[in-house]
Amino acid sequence: MKYDFKSIETKWQGRWEAEKPFAAINGDTRPKYYILVEFPYPSGDGLHMGHPRPYTAMDIVARKKRMQGYNVLFPIGFDAFGLPTENYAIQNKIHPAVVTKNNTAKFTEQLKMLGYSFDWDRCVDTTDPNYYKWTQWIFLKLFEHDLAYKALIPVNWCTSCKCVLANEEVVDGVCERCGADVVRREKSQWLLRITKYAEALNDDLDTVDFVERVKVQQRNWIGRSVGAEVDFKTTTGDVIRVFTTRQDTLYGATYMVISPEHSLLNKWTIENEQEVKDYQAAAAKKSDFERTELVKEKTGVEVKGIRAINPVTNSEIPIYISDYVLATYGTGAIMAVPGHDTRDWEFAKKYNLPIIEVVSGGDVAKEAYVDCDTGTMVNSGMIDGLNVDDAKVKITKWLTEQGLGEEKVNFKLRDWVFSRQKYWGEPIPIVICGKCGYVPLPESQLPLVLPEVEKYETTETGESPLAAMTQWTTTTCPKCGGEAQRETDTMPNWAGSSWYFLRYADPHNDTALASRDALNYWTPVDWYNGGMEHTTLHLLYSRFWHKFLYNIGIVPTSEPYMKRTSHGFILGEDGQKMSKSRGNVINPDNTVREYGADTARLYIMFIGDFEKTAPWSQSAVKGCKKFLDRVWNLAEIKVDGRSTSISDVSAEHETVIHRAVKKVGSDIESLKYNTAIATLMSLVNDFYVAAPNRAELKVLLTMLSPFAPHIAEELWELQGFEGYVSQQPWPEYDEAKTHDENVTIAVQIMGKLRGTIEAPLDCDDETLIDMVKKDSKIKANIESKEIIRTIIVKNKLVNLIVK
């Protein structure tokens, strides 16, 4: 009989659906293991190859963990709020909820087609009011704890989406989604104070097992830097406070620069007022992108008539305004040390300002001496002769004593802009009352359900489509009972995904986001795998929400995820990133149809290093199909024999089987799925040289089942083994049996390979050298030479050094 993958896969998927062998059980006595994959955004295009890679990998882990006796939670859901759905709805005049329903149905079908062992009863959908009730509830808690606030801020405005974007959604000055220009605009927006958690988000990375590149990227994004704030008095009697990480170079500060938006500019009487005003106006007109684009040439204007006083030299220094100083970082003002900062140096050259060397070792006449940590302080009064570190300590102490400044830690991280002027998102549960201000909706009124609207488009003024629904927006103030308006902004699609993993623990709870018992049992997530592109967005946002929920006593741990790994992209066959415009998108449907889900799963794991990008190759898929054909042909006919325990493997196959069990097991844990599959292929190749007995076949099918679950179940049944192969214990290996009695020893002379010999395992050195010397080939090589040294690596290698 031929390997009929189609009927086999349909059969087992039906059985799994009916009998639910992969259901997670709350409060079970087995040890729990919570494996999480990033739930998909259900786009109209269906799954592409980017989805099955992480899903298959974690499915393999989930299946193996179950076989090892864990109560595994491996859930899936849909992150369904978002712009593409809304745009599709606008274009086709279909309600976004209907679009979402269709898309999730398609995704569900495709995910089931691939044979994933998800617990489908726990499926969540962020657009379900029963779900977003709790997203809104968390928002109310954030508001209650002063972590949500509304402020007039310059926002990134996408000219095409007509929508406010988070900084994270602006890429190279254009909208991440549609590629249109992004400009700056003042708008009243909801923000979340993620900056309050900057320190904890940074420091607690030390407590979790995230792959290093994720930690590095998060740390860079949070951007912690330690320095000092220093006060500079001015001739007007005002004080300009600056932030610097180089307080040691204070004696070299020969001028100051403040941002064009600095508040003191409004207060001062400036001699060249018009010139300053013109510069401010020009800077305000520029978008963030334009401001950073002009990196090469720095511009600025001196604020004439007012001077600052360097607190250590007491000399008067000029003040400039320039847009290379950002209003949003530090204090919006800097002390300029042209001798030791590249930007200050360029600016000083251009405007003919003095450059003073305060750390020796460079040539400040030629260029700024920046990497000067090893230098010695010069021209620096009280800190002359000290090294940089000591100088920092001493000057900071002095500044603090004089009341002129103090040590200060700054972060690049900014508050999270949380408003969107869009329809397809969670309504923000706030009422705006003329008398009481922003009033939270009482919990009893949640969920605040999205109203039906006539038009989904953002209004011309940039307000949410909800703003046009006056019937809905007009309400009464929960506090004073007077007439009030509902907030019409909605939440960004990062909201629902910031806590979804908690809901999986108890997805049908209608009195809490999840019961405390369920959270105590399942959280934290043991292993979370996802894309690098979410490192500074979703991953950071959800850590923030989780820390907040921990602080208010909702969740039992301060970090949501114990372990985070990250997979590489699957590229198109042309080696380019898959995209519709390139026309190189590959979806799993065709491969599954032509070769079956098991082959598709195998190939996507065999393709290469899980953590790196890898190009798809349709022709290489066949290799995996061939492998399954070979397995089928090997095991289709019932193999006789009563013994089925691993202790009953033949002497012939003993070593290779114990080795394979060891290798496949450890490879799954360390993301090396490609070599795990290679090991299985080798084992099958060995079985073609000498046929396996019943015990050996059993081990093979058990190990194969996480990778290719359908064929494994079918062959298991054909062989007459009991139950589901996916519910068998994972095979155990015996370390002693992973070695042969004999080992091949490489023999080198002067470090060059000259041959190999067979020697008994753990052979003692003398016997080994003796054997080497007797080997005819080696003998010829060392004739008439004297062995002056021998190096032996046990069971591996002998190296003879001769003269």
Next chain:
RNA sequence: GCCGCUGUGGUGGAAUAGGUAGACACAAGGGACUUAAAAUCCCUCGGGAGCAAUCCUGUGCCGGUUCAAGUCCGGCCAGCGGUACCA
């Protein structure tokens, strides 16, 4: 610019901790079976020399450490990702 990662056959990729480079596949070539094709099975497959056993050479480039370097160190080059006037 800064931070991180990567560079190995025609291709995807292997190579615990420095210890036989190229596992496992794909593609290609040759052969068996077949009327033929598909499928299957067997052989070859980094480069060079040789009938051959064998020898030389080879992991982006240059140098170093070591008995021994794809692996460690220093300096380059190229590609990918992140970030960007962050003081």
